[in-house]
Amino acid sequence: MLPETLLCLVNAALIQAATASLSLNAILSLNTQDIPSPPSFSLPAAQNLTITVAYCSSETVSTRFFVTNSTTVDDPGPDGGTNVYEIIVNQGLGTFSASFLDGGVLAIDGTLSDDFSFEIAASDRPMHEVLATFPLLGDTTSNQALLFSPPFDPPIFIDPSYPNYTLPGPSLASPSPPDSSPNFTLLIAPTSSQTLTSLPQTACMMASQSSSGNIANESLWLRDEDGWRTQWLMAGLSPQTNYTAPPYSLVP
Numbered sequence: 613m614l615p616e617t618l619l620c621l622v623n624a625a626l627i628q629a630a631t632a633s634l635s636l637n638a639i640l641s642l643n644t645q646d647i648p649s650p651p652s653f654s655l656p657a658a659q660n661l662t663i664t665v666a667y668c669s670s671e672t673v674s675t676r677f678f679v680t681n682s683t684t685v686d687d688p689g690p691d692g693g694t695n696v697y698e699i700i701v702n703q704g705l706g707t708f709s710a711s712f713l714d715g716g717v718l719a720i721d722g723t724l725s726d727d728f729s730f731e732i733a734a735s736d737r738p739m740h741e742v743l744a745t746f747p748l749l750g751d752t753t754s755n756q757a758l759l760f761s762p763p764f765d766p767p768i769f770i771d772p773s774y775p776n777y778t779l780p781g782p783s784l785a786s787p788s789p790p791d792s793s794p795n796f797t798l799l800i801a802p803t804s805s806q807t808l809t810s811l812p813q814t815a816c817m818m819a820s821q822s823s824s825g826n827i828a829n830e831s832l833w834l835r836d837e838d839g840w841r842t843q844w845l846m847a848g849l850s851p852q853t854n855y856t857a858p859p860y861s862l863v864p
């Protein structure tokens with residue numbers, strides 16, 4: 613039998629160790645095996661904190677994610693309460709933003725299937741997001757396709773204005789490509805197979821999938837006033853087949 617004070621200390625230590633924490637702007641990758649007990653994480657304080665959940669495996673799970681920005685709730689869950697919110701996961705991605713002036717708690721509710729992997733992040737800038745712009749199809753032959761990434765780095769045009777209406781010279785030099793470009797990963801699969809569309813639409817899920825065809829050439833192209841794009845020449849595709857490129861989320 614342990615003396616009472618020692619028992620208290622042990623208890624206090626257990627409670628303290630039980631809550632893992634999420635650091636600001638860092639992605640935590642988790643698997644069913646490494647969920648802390650209790651399955652909750654303390655959240656950093658921020659004016660506008662965005663909490664994201666991204667599924668990286670395809671198993672269906674009866675798992676729900678709850679957050680609170682209240683310091684009086686230590687286990688947010690389906691029973692609700694003041695300032696307890698559920699993060700709704702849709703197509704593998706869940707996003708919730710609120711002010712967390714005093715920090716808060718994220719809790720996982722329900723059972724996770726074996727070997728389920730996912731990512732969580734608490735950030736004041738996007739860590740997981742669905743891109744607002746999609747890849748663009750340029751042209752196709754029977755087994756090749758020209759594809760473009762979403763645009764980035766739009767060119768800057770300065771219109772002449774009063775009192776200086778100097779027109780540009782007759783032969784303009786073409787703008788030089790940007791020094792750095794977003795690191796896009798292109799992934800396509802036959803539409804009919806639904807291999808990509810049936811999965812969580814997240815970067816960590818898609819990273820483990822293989823793409824149809826092969827990239828014959830990749831370069832930067834200033835296609836229009838929207839900006840530069842990564843241009844891919846895809847080869848080795850099957851004629852008379854529709855392909856899909858999923859709008860996956862981005863992990864910078």
Ligand SMILES: *[C@@H]1O[C@H](CO)[C@@H](O)[C@H](O)[C@H]1NC(C)=O
Pocket residue numbers: 660661662709710736737738
């Ligand atoms: C908080 O951040 C999210 C994600 O960046 C954004 O969509 C939302 O508009 C922001 N809210 C406020 C009040 O600034």
Ligand SMILES: *[C@@H]1O[C@H](CO)[C@@H](O)[C@H](O)[C@H]1NC(C)=O
Pocket residue numbers: 681682695710711712713714
């Ligand atoms: C918690 O979130 C609610 C809703 O967004 C907001 O009204 C409240 O001020 C937040 N509380 C704290 C302490 O940030």
Ligand SMILES: *[C@@H]1O[C@H](CO)[C@@H](O)[C@H](O)[C@H]1NC(C)=O
Pocket residue numbers: 776777778
């Ligand atoms: C007028 O504009 C041209 C082109 O932008 C520039 O090269 C020139 O220096 C400007 N002249 C004056 C007087 O500001």
Ligand SMILES: *[C@@H]1O[C@H](CO)[C@@H](O)[C@H](O)[C@H]1NC(C)=O
Pocket residue numbers: 795797
């Ligand atoms: C782009 O991302 C891929 C996949 O994450 C990685 O393998 C590759 O090294 C990255 N390339 C650059 C230039 O950062």
Ligand SMILES: *[C@@H]1O[C@H](CO)[C@@H](O)[C@H](O)[C@H]1NC(C)=O
Pocket residue numbers: 828829830831
């Ligand atoms: C890829 O395309 C660019 C631009 O059209 C060209 O300069 C380059 O030589 C091509 N690379 C290969 C490996 O074909």
Ligand SMILES: *[C@@H]1O[C@H](CO)[C@@H](O)[C@H](O)[C@H]1NC(C)=O
Pocket residue numbers: 852853854
């Ligand atoms: C490809 O998709 C288009 C538009 O949805 C459809 O009309 C066409 O029948 C499809 N072709 C094949 C070979 O599945």
